[in-house]
Amino acid sequence: MSDTTFATTAQRLLETRGLSVRYGGVSANTDIDLAVGAGEIVGLIGPNGAGKTTFVDAVTGFTKSSGSVSLAGSQLEKSSPHRRRRAGMARTWQAGELFTDLTVAQNLAVAVQSVGLRAMFSDIVNGSKPPADAIDRALTLVGLTDVADRRPGELTLGQQKLVGVARALVGDTRLVLLDEPAAGLDTHESKEFGTELRRIANTGIGVLLIDHDMSLVLDVCDRLYVLDFGKVIAQGPPAQILDDPAVVAAYLGSPEVEAAAPQNDWEEQA
Template sequence: MALLDVERVSMRFGGIVAVNEASLSVESGSITGLIGPNGAGKTTLFNVVTGLQPVASGRIRFRGRDVTHASPNSRAKAGMARTFQRLEAFGSLTVRENVLVASEIHAGVPSWFRRRSNGVDELLERVGLTRYAGQRADSVPTGVARLLELARALAIQPRLLLLDEPSSGLDETETGHFGALLREVAADGCAVLMVEHDMQLVMGVCEYIHVLEFGKVIARGDPAQIRSDRTVQVAYLGFGDTPDEHTLQLPPVGAT
């Protein structure tokens, strides 16, 4: 059984179907991509999986338990952690304090009296934020803030990490470091589900990819299968009906 199973989930905003009977699964220790054009429903599906928005139909199972109607807090306690498209750091706190707050909340109320670091400094070093540890979160560059969100999510020691456009604001070098870090996280047994528009990153780190269009999963497979899928090329990449192999600009599988 997969760590996460999303089974024929639908979600509506009034008469608009934002997620249309979407199904996907994520295995422990794997990196799974969720891609699609803007407005395809990727973030909405994340919100449904994490409990921020209710399902209209379908079922969500996490670690073998039905969490379809569970609260966001209970899902987080069970081991779900996520980042957001819009940066959500505590701007008046330092980078280190942001991660420490996440760690202590996860550890429970008694930790507030002990003020333990809970490996925060080690986590900052792992993510590459040590030099920014003492800076206010609202003063760091966007790419650094993205890494801060990742560090905060990892501070709760998740079983499933959901990342919404995590490479936005990262330069090429930072993206390469980020991809290597994701592989380390997965190697430690954590499952990663990632919404991302950087196809070089997706093709380089994801073992399996789901493609969403108008809220519906239109393709799924490993990177090589997705790269050669004509439906994906037309719907997601905007190619016309006549193939032109000179226009196919997806990066090769494994490129980072």
């Protein structure tokens, strides 16, 4: 499905064309065209098993795929995950546990630790020097500079989730892909989390958001893509997506079921 609803005035950061993932004879993603612009929050939603996390794995290089992946015009489909990270593409993981024995700042320092034999030798000879400025910028983006010296166990769940986002933002991140970042948050925490996401996007960083919290998704996303069985079945502004019969059928089984369902079934079924 071509990306006809992308705002032409936005600078394209992420762009995938014909991205497909196969596991043996099973197609997990099929010909996905998707774009995220600078300063945009784009939602990727769909039923469980629709292929959302597989898509993020493919974009970030953790799963073999066909098709193209570009960041700000640079082709990355043949690049390793760490090269994509170096180019400015970062992600979170569904199981994004923090190091409980480290401070918030130290958790971020680990995320930007250099890898490889040369970096290891340099650390031994010169000692590791965490990039304090980069860490401070990331914590400022998510509003957590005042908890830099605390350990995760001293924070609220909402703050812990934001530390996970900050860990992805530390460094020269231009695009962040968030996989279920609001899982476990209550309504108030989710709303605050959405406020911080919007503040991040307002700095020009592109955000691709996967989450089952439909209140969050509908509140903060500029555009949505809907996956079902690995294919994009709808795309557009949130209000348009809510009225799409294909989306209703994917989430609730059929338009007739949706007509008889209570309003909050969107959130429950997501």
